[in-house]
Amino acid sequence: MRRYLIVGSGVAGVSAAQTLRRLDPAGEVTMVSYDPFGYYSRPGLAYYLTNEIGEKQLFPFQEKDWQALKIRRLRAWVSRLHPAEHRLELSDGASLVYDRLLLATGSQALPLGIPGADLEGVVKLDDLADARRILNLCKRARRAIVIGGAITALELVEGLRACRLQVTYLLRGSRYWSGVLDETEARLVERRLAEEGVHILPHTELAAFQGQRGRLTGAVTTTGQHIPCDLAAAAIGIAPRKELAAAAGLRTERGILVNDYLETSAPDIYAAGDVAQIVDPLTGEAALDTLWGPARRSGAAAAQNMAGEAARYLKQVPFNVTRLAGLPVTIIGRVGQGADQDVAGIVRGDSETWRQLPNAIIVEQSYEVNRLRLLVGERALVGAVVMGDQTLSRPIYELVRGGVDLSSCREALFSSPRPAEVIGEFWRSWRAQSET
Known part of the structure; x- marks a missing residue:
């Protein structure tokens, strides 16, 4: 029976636990976290503050869900990691041994x-x-x-x-x-x-x-x-909780460095979520994400590899739907404007990819509260900001993610006073062709 150990009870850790239980029903899965509240929706805290949701709605799991997972949960602080011994040392002096370890320690405010x-x-x-x-x-x-x-x-x-x-x-x-x-x-x-x-x-x-x-x-x-x-x-920003890994000699930069299989520099140790610094195929550089979706996906992919399935994890085009001053806003791909004096590094609900300065031409369409900014590369869309009306958010994401060739509508995008209609019509035509 393989012993799996997960440090962290956020979405990456829980996603990993769910995947491990599915792939290895007989495996022993232990989750260690010092957070007294366990697993809850951090993005939901904004709506909790505005009284749009109650505290109970922050918790995706009830006790019956934890029981169905059949994992061991420990509320404890991990003080040291001993990679050569495959052992974690807790602050109370107790030790936990593992065959596979996932570090999903998240991040903390600066x-x-x-x-x-x-x-x-x-x-x-x-x-x-x-x-x-x-x-x-x-x-x-x-x-x-x-x-x-x-x-x-x-x-x-x-x-x-x-x-x-x-x-x-x-x-x-x-x-x-x-x-x-x-x-x-x-x-x-x-x-x-x-x-x-x-x-x-x-x-x-x-x-x-x-x-x-x-x-x-x-x-x-x-x-x-x-x-x-x-x-x-x-x-003003957040910092990945990399101290445990760094003290144990694992390779770190701003976060814990991992390869395409979420493996760290130490055997049998993986990292996922906010703390994992993963190469972005768009830029070729190791980058951080603090988005809920990538954390969930990276946790699941790490668990696949821990269970023996070779699952390559490729960072997807960053995509986040948020609300700014009551206005729905979607940010997709590379939309960079350069440095930001008000934050240090990365913040929650953020992707370092967004701030990359792309080699692109900007196409805009703006009304009182509805605005679309498209960043058009030499061949394809590389990013977009959609404010207000969100009809085009998903279509644009599909075009950016797929690197779809825009040659047939590129000239119209630049010349039309309504580029939103041009890109919408192009997407419908592309989808129709893709489905035939």
């Missing part, structure tokens, strides 16, 4: 490295405990500031506004999410935030937090401006 960051009222949105803490603080808070960029920062802004707080959003750069959105897209989001009562301060960087009796009372910018607040939420 701290704000400024004075006063430890005051009560300075928060992040990294897990369910953070979300509970924010909602509790909102009961007595009136004024909040949000620092950071990308999706999580906006989730915090909207969550705090839903709690009826006055919200000021600080941007170090000139506009929101400048590494992914172009200026028109960013201004559309900012305008909608302003309509919701959010005060946006661009070119603003914090120097310190101020407090009394251990509680936050305000913040001071690098220019000396004082901003009164009793809650401050930061989303």
Whole structure:
């Protein structure tokens, strides 16, 4: 009987456990995690903050689902990994031995490295405990500031506004999410935030937090401006939890380096999810993803290899549907705009591939709240941002993923005042031909 050990209870770890149980019903599967809440939807935390879903809806599994999996679950902190001995050491001194090990340790929010960051009222949105803490603080808070960029920062802004707080959003750069959105897209989001009562301060960087009796009372910018607040939420980026692997001598960079089979540099040890740094076929570089879909797929692929099936994992074109200031937004492929001053590295719900600067011509179609930006390469679409109407999201994803030759409609895309109609008609024709 083979002994499988999974470190981490997020979507990558659970997907691996499900796959292992299917492929090896007799195998011994143990999942180790220090998270007191276990497996829940991290993307759902944004909707929990806005009271659109209840806490119970964050949990995909009930106890009967765990029982059906027939795995052993341990709530424990892993202190050391001994690859040569095929052994994990827990913080209480106990040890676990394995035949195959999966590291699905995820990632964690980067701290704000400024004075006063430890005051009560300075928060992040990294897990369910953070979300509970924010909602509790909102009961007595009136004024909040949000620092950071990308999706999580906006989730915090909207969550705090839903709690009826006055919200000021600080941007170090000139506009929101400048590494992914172009200026028109960013201004559309900012305008909608302003309509919701959010005060946006661009070119603003914090120097310190101020407090009394251990509680936050305000913040001071690098220019000396004082901003009164009793809650401050930061989303400046995340870091993969690679410390366990690095201390054990596994090859790491920003995350744990793996090959196409999710194998690390140590025999019988695999990595998946946020912590795994995998070569992106679009760029040829090892990249990170913090998207739910890739985490689930990489966990399943790692489990296939752990069970003895040779399953090559190829990163797919990054695709994420999110909501920015109440507006549905889909980001596909490479849409890069360069550096983003408001985040360090990668954030949750993010892909490093998005920020790659493609060699492409941009085609745009924009209305008041509906906007389409297509990045057209020499032969095929390489990326897109779809804001508002999502009719074309899936068709465009299929075209980007398939590297479909656009030669027959390329000229029309560039000359038509309605490129959305051109690409939609091309997709319908392509699908019809593919199905015959």
